[in-house]
Amino acid sequence: MTKKTIAVLPGDGIGPEVTTAAINVLETIADKYDHHFTFQQGWIGGSAIDEKGDPLPRETKEMSAESDGILLGAVGGPKWDRLPGAERPEKGLLEIRKSLDLYANLRPVKAYASLIESSPLKEAIVANVDFLIVRELTGGLYFGEPKKREDIRGETQAIDTLLYKASEIKRIAERAFQAAQLRNGKVVSVDKANVLESSRLWRETVDDVHASYPDVELEHMLVDNAAMQLIAQPAAFDVMVTENTFGDILSDEASMLTGSLGLLPSASLGSTGVGLYEPVHGSAPDIAGENRANPLAAISSAAMMVKYGFKMEKEAEKIETAVEKVLADGYRTADIAPKMEEAVTTTEMTDAVIKALE
């Protein structure tokens, strides 16, 4: 019997609904394969501000650092939108990523053949969309200093800093080339090197790292073109590596190649051994509490946890196959249902996945 302790940070909005779904799936896997998973809940985000006065309370940080893996829902919502940046729910998420040095955010984008009708980009799904976004997660605009507001000659101005060290670029580039070696051997590095100094360093550093991976093909692409190419020829991508902000935006765009943001999982990995697994989507305040959220992104994030965090390949594959099966069987939450009256709820979708696991 393998024992694992999982820190569960549901967060805000639909976060608690989708993490409950993922926990139910993990419990079924534990029963089936004779593992013992212990779940420890912690506060993060807006709910942590309300309960503890801090978007990342010390207890959450410690419990997460000591766990074998962190399962996170999402943070944020209109209730906290007027708070200053340093006190907002999102700060809790940025801080846990930074404090655990989770610099590599893997966001697989894989279309399900059974969802062709649900995508506004049907041709994309037909074209077998299957690529990996490797997003740098602990540098760039979200973290660079100075980050502040100031009054200059009677006018308020705001500053964010886009800062990258060569060492930060080097380690994420290495992750991308290694991922490509296990896939189809092609990396597209996305930057804005025609305008940004940080992107010029990015490009030079990626080129330097590439010298050690001669078996991998490398192409540099400017981010505006990349945004277009994702729609024009999504099947041409294998691994895309990019900095924090570009990766954040391009992965939401890429989600629509699969049919919905509610389908994309992610794994954030780093140097400390503990990984954080969360859906790509946010807290979706517009549907929170309605049992309408698609739980498949969170469930697939749990699959990434057992695969990357616990090295349980067959358990991960079991979850992935169950997700494929429920979609092939026609289960559709509202975000992917062609007809609203045919949509299933979050809990019905979760129950269908659990049944498919048995």
Ligand SMILES: NC(=O)C1=CN([C@@H]2O[C@H](COP(=O)(O)OP(=O)(O)OC[C@H]3O[C@@H](n4cnc5c(N)ncnc54)[C@H](O)[C@@H]3O)[C@@H](O)[C@H]2O)C=CC1
């Ligand atoms: N990782 C995180 O915790 C993230 C948090 N956020 C926060 O979430 C809040 C809302 O941000 P938005 O811009 O609205 O982005 P969002 O990702 O929460 O929602 C965007 C749209 O996608 C839909 N959607 C998202 N997840 C879904 C799911 N599982 N099933 C069905 N539909 C789904 C929503 O209903 C909404 O229409 C903000 O406070 C933002 O800062 C946003 C992105 C990531």
Ligand SMILES: CC(C)CC(=O)C(=O)O
């Ligand atoms: C707080 C944000 C940076 C979260 C987000 O949008 C993301 O990580 O995708």
Ligand SMILES: [Mg+2]
């Ligand atoms: Mg995002």
